[in-house]
Amino acid sequence: MFKLLVIEDDESLFHEIKERLTQWSYEVYGIQDFEKVIEEFSEVKPDLVIIDIQLPKYDGFHWCRMIRAHSNVPIIFLSSRDHPTDMVMSMQLGADDYIQKPFNFDVLIAKVQATLRRVYNYNNDQIHLKTWAGATVDYEKNTISNDAGTIELTKNETYILKALIEHKNKIVSREELIHQLWEDERFISDNTLTVNVNRLRKRLVEIGLGQNIETKVGQGYIAKEGAST
Structure with missing residues (x-):
């Protein structure tokens, strides 16, 4: 319960x-x-x-x-x-x-x-660790780590990152993210998704990966695999 x-x-x-x-x-x-x-x-x-x-x-x-x-x-x-x-x-x-x-x-x-x-x-997924852009993402602990350090993410931030990484280097539409994250797009605003993605990107800046989440205007978001330069 x-x-x-x-x-x-x-x-x-x-x-x-x-x-x-x-x-x-x-x-x-x-x-x-x-x-x-x-x-x-x-x-x-x-x-x-x-x-x-x-x-x-x-x-x-x-x-x-x-x-x-x-x-x-x-x-x-x-x-x-x-x-x-x-x-x-x-x-x-x-x-x-x-x-x-x-x-x-x-x-x-x-x-x-x-x-x-x-x-x-x-979190019941069999694979809890994922390597992306030179960093290790732990879906159970809600963390992402690389040589620059480790940052803790909220559940939403982890889930958004997970959804993007699963389709790395491919555009994930805003509609698909909303559906996956909130399960029914009727119950969430487009603005709320923007806030969550922007917050995730700001956290990733702390370990040099802020540029790896790219916005594709009018299409969605993409998690780039190559390390930021």
């Missing part, structure tokens, strides 16, 4: 989310003290976090940073705010998805299910 932590201060909404998700056999926890979110997160050890942006004391962005400081657990943001920068900010902080309030509970459940399948099932 997957454990979900819902960081939501609206009690009526939290209880409705809990009731809906419990019907799908998820074990759902809430927050008792919004000044001790990290302590409660560490105690629950959830498999997925659903977090509102507007919270007492500190906002959801703050707690996302705190969680990402020591965990790659998948995070889905909820927000009643409709400013595009909120979605961009959440993705830059390492969130896996973003849901605008008010939302349809069927959409929430579909996103939770797709995220859990993506994060916890693809």
